């Protein structure tokens with residue numbers, strides 16, 4: 001989506017660490033786009049992190065502040081794991097998409113939005129009119145909810161242009177990035 005989610009997460013975790021808090025950055029093991037383990041933005045900003053395959057692995061972490069990137073990649077179990085951490089007094093920061101490119105709640109992110117004390121909604125410019133976009137459309141044909149993508153695979157769209165045609169040059173196949 002290129003709205004700056006990962007950048008904001010790195011900023012928040014770096015700030016907490018600067019205040020002397022014990023911080024742990026985490027990302028899904030399937031996301032190896034920019035770096036095998038570090039949380040990394042598409043512009044190259046990076047923070048050392050742990051990788052997890054399942055959300056329950058979060059509950060084994062001992063850091064006071066736990067920041068998870070690409071939280072929407074997890075289909076089930078994230079809501080329960082985050083609540084467990086919060087009940088233990090931990091500060092949990094999640095970065096992720098709230099809705100799929102089919103405009104539906106992304107897995108458990110809707111439940112987590114309800115639980116969140118603070119929500120920062122970030123937007124990127126609409127690909128057509130440059131106004132703030134809250135939607136993402138796919139430039140390829142796939143109904144798989146999780147496609148690990150990058151530039152040229154998705155397009156940001158404002159509400160007015162959600163159903164405007166895809167670009168003619170868009171690829172018709174999803175890239176083979178999912179393990």
Ligand SMILES: [Zn+2]
Nearest residue numbers: 126129158161
């Ligand atoms: Zn627009």
